[in-house]
Amino acid sequence: MKKVTNFFLLNWLDFVVVLLCFFLIELPRLPNLLILVNGCIVSLVLWFVIVKPQISEKPFSLHRSYSILFYFIILVGVFLSRILVRQFGSYSSPFFIPITLIALLYSKGVAVAASVYLAVVFSTAFGFNSLGYTLMLTTCLITAVASSKIEKRMQVARSALIVAIFSVFFYLLHVKMQGIKPDYLQIMIAFATPFISSVICIGVIPFIEYASMIYSNIDLIELGNLNNPLLKTLSLRAPGTYYHSSMVANLAEAAAQRIGANAVLARTASYFHDVGKAKRPYFYTENIFQENPHDELSPKLSHLVIQDHVKSGLEMAKRNRLPLLVQDVIPQHHGTRVQKYFYHKSKELGEDLSENEFRYPGPKPQFKEAGIIMLADAVEAAARSLKSPSAGRVQTMVEEIISGIYNERELDESGLNLKELEAIAEEFTKVLLNMFKSRIEYPKEEIKKVISLVQNSDNQPYKKSDKQNTSQESDRQSSKE
Numbered sequence: 001m002k003k004v005t006n007f008f009l010l011n012w013l014d015f016v017v018v019l020l021c022f023f024l025i026e027l028p029r030l031p032n033l034l035i036l037v038n039g040c041i042v043s044l045v046l047w048f049v050i051v052k053p054q055i056s057e058k059p060f061s062l063h064r065s066y067s068i069l070f071y072f073i074i075l076v077g078v079f080l081s082r083i084l085v086r087q088f089g090s091y092s093s094p095f096f097i098p099i100t101l102i103a104l105l106y107s108k109g110v111a112v113a114a115s116v117y118l119a120v121v122f123s124t125a126f127g128f129n130s131l132g133y134t135l136m137l138t139t140c141l142i143t144a145v146a147s148s149k150i151e152k153r154m155q156v157a158r159s160a161l162i163v164a165i166f167s168v169f170f171y172l173l174h175v176k177m178q179g180i181k182p183d184y185l186q187i188m189i190a191f192a193t194p195f196i197s198s199v200i201c202i203g204v205i206p207f208i209e210y211a212s213m214i215y216s217n218i219d220l221i222e223l224g225n226l227n228n229p230l231l232k233t234l235s236l237r238a239p240g241t242y243y244h245s246s247m248v249a250n251l252a253e254a255a256a257q258r259i260g261a262n263a264v265l266a267r268t269a270s271y272f273h274d275v276g277k278a279k280r281p282y283f284y285t286e287n288i289f290q291e292n293p294h295d296e297l298s299p300k301l302s303h304l305v306i307q308d309h310v311k312s313g314l315e316m317a318k319r320n321r322l323p324l325l326v327q328d329v330i331p332q333h334h335g336t337r338v339q340k341y342f343y344h345k346s347k348e349l350g351e352d353l354s355e356n357e358f359r360y361p362g363p364k365p366q367f368k369e370a371g372i373i374m375l376a377d378a379v380e381a382a383a384r385s386l387k388s389p390s391a392g393r394v395q396t397m398v399e400e401i402i403s404g405i406y407n408e409r410e411l412d413e414s415g416l417n418l419k420e421l422e423a424i425a426e427e428f429t430k431v432l433l434n435m436f437k438s439r440i441e442y443p444k445e446e447i448k449k450v451i452s453l454v455q456n457s458d459n460q461p462y463k464k465s466d467k468q469n470t471s472q473e474s475d476r477q478s479s480k481e
């Protein structure tokens with residue numbers, strides 16, 4: 001009994017949402033009590049078996065706003081359906097709106113779970129038979145799949161077109177199997193509803209994002225634009241940090257793509273991870289060109305000044321209403337790591353300070369993209385100081401940094417596993433080798449091979465002319481640049 005009470009107390013909001021959803025549509029019709037009770041039980045079971053596991057994971061567990069917005073979208077979707085279906089029939093149900101908004105703001109998995117739940121609620125409320133239910137479920141699932149991975153506004157319209165075609169097809173199939181004559185008005189409604197819904201989605205999404213600070217990939221891409229006032233300030237006040245952030249973004253995006261994490265979030269969050277350095281840019285290595293201000297400071301004070309970029313960055317991010325997950329990356333990209341340079345400097349000066357005095361406050365990375373950015377940040381900083389980068393040296397450096405951070409247990413809460421870390425190391429090495437192509441030191445045997453190949457080709461008259469043409473072309477290209 002205690003377990004049941006605890007379960008109810010922990011999930012009371014879910015019970016309220018499910019019952020509200022069901023009663024929003026069903027109660028005014030005053031149906032048979034048995035159908036009503038059965039419907040409620042089925043809805044609750046479905047919610048706790050299919051939807052709840054999806055909305056208990058990160059980022060839902062990190063910010064309450066994720067659950068609140070999710071409940072709000074479901075309730076508004078159900079309420080809109082109730083109004084429209086009564087006026088224009090079952091095929092006017094704007095299911096496209098809640099499912100597309102969930103696919104854009106959350107993930108494909110959450111959108112698929114919501115589709116299954118909404119299809120059951122709608123089908124029960126509209127009195128669909130098993131055929132109607134199957135068609136409704138298929139249309140909702142198609143909407144979820146078509147709307148996930150959207151990165152441009154126009155792709156919402158493309159998704160609406162796919163759903164509109166399927167809706168008309170399913171309507172025709174439905175009437176044919178029931179032996180009824182098709183109603184042309186219903187065909188038009190089935191075709192137009194997803195398009196009207198897509199316009200509503202595109203229109204409301206900026207307001208939802210501003211209010212909830214939960215962003216779709218469409219607007220995350222726009223945030224990473226240099227027109228963003230925070231990034232503009234960073235590029236003008238701390239050009240070294242801006243360059244570093246761009247390099248981190250390239251590394252993090254490639255790694256996130258490789259392991260199936262959100263590459264758009266990884267890129268945008270990387271741009272803002274060190275935004276707090278715009279406050280006192282001249283204290284950070286990448287912006288120091290003349291005197292080092294740390295020469296005048298004690299190691300502990302230097303640590304405090306450097307650590308301040310996390311606090312200032314978070315304040316700037318909150319003031320500018322940056323996405324919640326981008327805000328999270330700002331403290332998490334240093335986790336609870338020790339600033340070893342100043343710790344060792346303090347030791348050399350004979351100060352009796354513990355490692356913890358030089359530790360960042362954390363928290364440790366809480367999701368995969370934050371973990372990737374922590375790794376990319378450390379790798380980029382080390383790669384910059386690599387004097388003569390060879391393919392082997394770059395690979396060793398990347399592997400050492402990743403295994404070092406892993407052994408410090410900084411990635412314990414990020415959800416990254418060893419296989420993914422190996423893939424990230426490979427991807428970082430690939431990106432760095434591309435970045436440093438011109439600086440790569442090739443092994444001596446490779447150089448000898450290249451020289452002998454060039455000499456051989458020089459001995460062949462027709463190849464020599466080819467070579468001359470190529471060099472003339474490259475001269476032309478470089479003079480253009």
Ligand SMILES: [Fe+2]
Pocket residue numbers: 273274309333334
């Ligand atoms: Fe930083």
Ligand SMILES: [Fe+2]
Pocket residue numbers: 244248273274377
């Ligand atoms: Fe950084």
